Amino acid sequence: MDFVNAIVLLLNFTVLPALTYGSQLALGAIFVTLIYGVLRFANFATGDMMSFGTMFAVLLTYHFQSVGINFGFLPTALLTTPFAILIMILYMLTIDKFVFSYYRIKKSPPVQLAMVSVGVMFVTQALIRIIIGPSDRRFLDGEKFILKANEFKEMTGLNEGLTVKSTQLLTILLTIIIVSIMFWFLNKTKTGTSMRAYSDNEDLALLSGIDPKKVVLITWIIAGILATVGGILYGLDKSYRPFVYFNNMLPIFAAAIVGGIGNPYGAFLGGYVIAFAEIFLTYAYKKFFTYILPDAFEPDSLIQLLSTDYKFAISFSILVIVLLFRPSGIFEGKKI
Amino acid sequence: MMQYKNVIVAYSIMIILIILVGVFQSWSIALSILNYCLISAVMTIGANIQWGYAGLINFGIMGYTALGGLAVVLISVAPVPEAWDAGGLRLILCLILIILIILLIKFLSRRFRDFKNKTLIISLIIIAGIILIRFISAPAIENIESIDPAKTGFLGGLGLPILLSWIVGGLFAAGVAFVIGKIALGLRADYLAIATLLIAEIIVSIIKHEDWLARGVKNVIGLKRPAPYEIDLQNSQWFINLVEKFNSSKLNFTNSASEYQNLLTQYVIDASSVYVKLCFTGLFLIIVISLLILTQRALYSPWGRKMRAIRDNEIAASAMGKNIVKEHLLIFVLGSAIVGLAGAMMVTNDGLFTPGSYRPMRYTFVIWVMVIVGGTGNNFGAILGGFAVWFLWVQAAPISLFLIEFLTSHLPETNELKVHLINSAPYFRFLIIGIGLLLIMRYRPQGILPEKIVKQ
Numbered sequence: 001m002d003f004v005n006a007i008v009l010l011l012n013f014t015v016l017p018a019l020t021y022g023s024q025l026a027l028g029a030i031f032v033t034l035i036y037g038v039l040r041f042a043n044f045a046t047g048d049m050m051s052f053g054t055m056f057a058v059l060l061t062y063h064f065q066s067v068g069i070n071f072g073f074l075p076t077a078l079l080t081t082p083f084a085i086l087i088m089i090l091y092m093l094t095i096d097k098f099v100f101s102y103y104r105i106k107k108s109p110p111v112q113l114a115m116v117s118v119g120v121m122f123v124t125q126a127l128i129r130i131i132i133g134p135s136d137r138r139f140l141d142g143e144k145f146i147l148k149a150n151e152f153k154e155m156t157g158l159n160e161g162l163t164v165k166s167t168q169l170l171t172i173l174l175t176i177i178i179v180s181i182m183f184w185f186l187n188k189t190k191t192g193t194s195m196r197a198y199s200d201n202e203d204l205a206l207l208s209g210i211d212p213k214k215v216v217l218i219t220w221i222i223a224g225i226l227a228t229v230g231g232i233l234y235g236l237d238k239s240y241r242p243f244v245y246f247n248n249m250l251p252i253f254a255a256a257i258v259g260g261i262g263n264p265y266g267a268f269l270g271g272y273v274i275a276f277a278e279i280f281l282t283y284a285y286k287k288f289f290t291y292i293l294p295d296a297f298e299p300d301s302l303i304q305l306l307s308t309d310y311k312f313a314i315s316f317s318i319l320v321i322v323l324l325f326r327p328s329g330i331f332e333g334k335k336i
Numbered sequence: 337m338m339q340y341k342n343v344i345v346a347y348s349i350m351i352i353l354i355i356l357v358g359v360f361q362s363w364s365i366a367l368s369i370l371n372y373c374l375i376s377a378v379m380t381i382g383a384n385i386q387w388g389y390a391g392l393i394n395f396g397i398m399g400y401t402a403l404g405g406l407a408v409v410l411i412s413v414a415p416v417p418e419a420w421d422a423g424g425l426r427l428i429l430c431l432i433l434i435i436l437i438i439l440l441i442k443f444l445s446r447r448f449r450d451f452k453n454k455t456l457i458i459s460l461i462i463i464a465g466i467i468l469i470r471f472i473s474a475p476a477i478e479n480i481e482s483i484d485p486a487k488t489g490f491l492g493g494l495g496l497p498i499l500l501s502w503i504v505g506g507l508f509a510a511g512v513a514f515v516i517g518k519i520a521l522g523l524r525a526d527y528l529a530i531a532t533l534l535i536a537e538i539i540v541s542i543i544k545h546e547d548w549l550a551r552g553v554k555n556v557i558g559l560k561r562p563a564p565y566e567i568d569l570q571n572s573q574w575f576i577n578l579v580e581k582f583n584s585s586k587l588n589f590t591n592s593a594s595e596y597q598n599l600l601t602q603y604v605i606d607a608s609s610v611y612v613k614l615c616f617t618g619l620f621l622i623i624v625i626s627l628l629i630l631t632q633r634a635l636y637s638p639w640g641r642k643m644r645a646i647r648d649n650e651i652a653a654s655a656m657g658k659n660i661v662k663e664h665l666l667i668f669v670l671g672s673a674i675v676g677l678a679g680a681m682m683v684t685n686d687g688l689f690t691p692g693s694y695r696p697m698r699y700t701f702v703i704w705v706m707v708i709v710g711g712t713g714n715n716f717g718a719i720l721g722g723f724a725v726w727f728l729w730v731q732a733a734p735i736s737l738f739l740i741e742f743l744t745s746h747l748p749e750t751n752e753l754k755v756h757l758i759n760s761a762p763y764f765r766f767l768i769i770g771i772g773l774l775l776i777m778r779y780r781p782q783g784i785l786p787e788k789i790v791k792q
Contacts, residue, residue: 041526042526042527042529042530099774099778102778109525110525110526111393111525111526111529112777112781114393114526114529115704115708115773115777116774116777118701118704118705118773119705119770119771119773119774119777120770120774121701121770122701122705122766122767122769122770122773123766123767123770123771123774124770125697125766125770126763126764126765126766126767126770127767129760129763129766130757130760130763130764130767133759133760134763246697250533250534250537253530253533253534254534257527257530261527307545309541309544309545310541310545312537312538312541313537313538313541313542315534316534316535316537316538317538319531319534320519320520320531320534320535323519323520323523323527323531324519325455327522327523327527
């Protein structure tokens with residue numbers, strides 16, 4: 001029984017949160033990697049673009065709530081997601097038309113494009129703060145829990161409870177659906193194949209008659225979907241705060257590079273690598289060991305490998321280690 | 337002289353702008369803007385050395401700035417003897433252990449270069465070392481942090497003069513940059529940018545959370561100053577006499593003795609803050625001018641030409657026998673040291689060290705905007721960028737407030753949009769800086785004052 005208790009404890013406090021957080025990171029990391037693979041630059045406006053899409057979902061949710069539309073036991077934000085995605089894609093295409101396309105046609109070095117994306121980051125951040133302000137906002141409604149700790153305890157008779165928040169399940173399910181559709185699109189459809197061809201070798205792709213404008217358009221559309229959904233899921237699970245989204249850019253970059261930048265599968269797995277590492281290394285295992293060890297060996301310290309203050313630092317250290325030993329990422333991305 | 341015409345014009349405009357602030361707002365505000373402009377100028381000189389001379393992209397400026405600030409605390413604050421008694425020995429032991437581990441790893445990796453399981457053994461040593469250090473340091477840290485946590489709770493510094501800490505700040509940053517450079521400089525440009533951005537974040541999170549070192553987010557306040565204190569000035573007779581002499585024309589218009597005295601006290605208070613800021617301005621000017629002379633000499637020396645050659649064509653330069661790896665590391669360390677110096681100057685100017693305030697937006701990206709807007713590869717340009725962008729950064733809020741009021745003047749006071757816009761006026765600075773950067777990148781990618789190659 002103690003063993004089952006220990007497993008439930010780990011599930012509740014590490015595995016479930018890590019899966020959720022990992023899914024959110026994975027969506028962002030695929031966004032980074034797609035832009036890097038097809039458009040060939042590191043997009044420093046990643047976090048703020050995710051925040052921009054989420055902002056519209058938040059505002060529309062407030063509007064829907066005031067009109068009285070809701071989505072039953074599901075959060076209203078899901079209803080607003082398609083509209084937010086649409087606005088996000090329009091914003092990205094506008095930015096691309098007025099800013100990025102000039103440098104792409106000129107074939108500027110990637111560093112210059114990265115610098116330009118810093119400019120876009122400033123502008124996006126300003127727009128967000130002007131429109132919605134910098135404060136913390138919660139927009140989750142509907143059913144909060146799928147399984148409560150007490151119910152679980154009564155059901156199984158264990159000491160440890162398992163709590164499943166609706167946002168956690170929603171995040172994991174939605175991520176699986178979106179990512180599988182995306183991989184199907186990239187691998188099985190003609191447009192997806194042309195995108196991969198463009199990413200692998202631009203000149204050859206142009207020679208075989210692939211329309212670069214179409215590839216860029218599709219890339220931004222997919223990027224818009226990924227960024228907005230990722231942002232909304234993060235906001236539902238925690239809360240929406242522009243500054244936090246800017247900071248989330250850093251673990252997302254780490255996930256994309258760890259997975260091998262330019263490789264969407266790698267980015268997907270990289271998100272989970274970063275999330276599991278962050279949560280497993282900062283979890284205090286004291287209770288876990290009291291369950292599985294005999295009483296005589298009961299630990300008296302917290303058995304926490306690193307304090308939770310260093311959550312971010314862990315993902316960056318993983319990144320540094322990966323860059324040192326396998327610069328192309330764990331799952332072979334583009335050559336550095 | 338002709339070739340410097342643009343430089344002179346641009347700098348004159350900048351100085352006139354600051355003087356206008358002095359006339360219309362107050363001299364105290366104008367001087368604090370000027371001081372921050374000078375500090376930003378030092379940072380941009382550092383970033384410009386890396387990006388403009390050598391083409392290295394360093395998004396870790398925030399980290400070096402924080403290290404410079406840390407140096408000020410560690411050098412100038414008086415030591416806390418109780419804390420040293422409580423856990424100083426154990427921490428020194430930890431330091432020795434860390435050095436031993438590094439030496440051991442270095443020895444192993446040199447001795448067993450072709451050994452198969454080298455990486456595994458080295459990582460095992462590191463993990464064992466971390467666990468050992470945690471066991472030794474944990475009680476010491478707890479003891480130190482429990483000593484009068486409201487006021488100290490840290491080891492304190494060495495109690496040395498604060499100006500020394502500027503040099504030490506540079507050295508700290510240089511040392512860390514050496515390690516980072518060894519790790520990351522082999523990466524392609526945009527990976528280097530991401531890696532340095534993340535490493536800077538690690539540095540700041542260590543400073544934030546290791547309370548025994550510099551109190552972490554509890555901040556260190558009341559640092560020493562290389563300039564006199566306002567309150568001492570207000571009580572010293574020579575200063576009061578000086579102020580009296582300066583303002584004699586205005587003071588003579590007063591009617592009664594008490595009114596005269598009140599007005600004089602007011603002038604003395606104002607003048608004391610201006611005087612202190614002037615002292616800082618003098619110090620910073622010395623640093624900026626000497627750095628400018630040094631970097632300018634370096635740029636036009638054979639070494640500067642070599643750096644430009646490496647920047648413009650790495651393969652050709654390496655074919656000519658230049659050691660690219662070594663030169664990149666050297667310039668990375670030099671630039672970072674200058675940024676560290678700027679970080680120390682900034683903390684000295686503020687008189688407090690607040691690790692929580694180090695954010696990449698303000699300390700990395702804004703500095704980069706300064707370098708790009710001013711002119712990469714041109715020291716005068718970089719400094720000008722520091723001045724112009726900082727000026728905009730500070731004055732953007734009042735300017736945008738004025739514009740909003742002007743554009744919405746036909747709307748009633750209670751109009752929702754108007755109230756919302758007025759409340760969000762401070763955020764327009766991001767918009768102005770971002771659009772400015774995008775415009776400069778598009779229409780004048782070489783910056784306001786472009787790089788000049790002098791043909792000999």
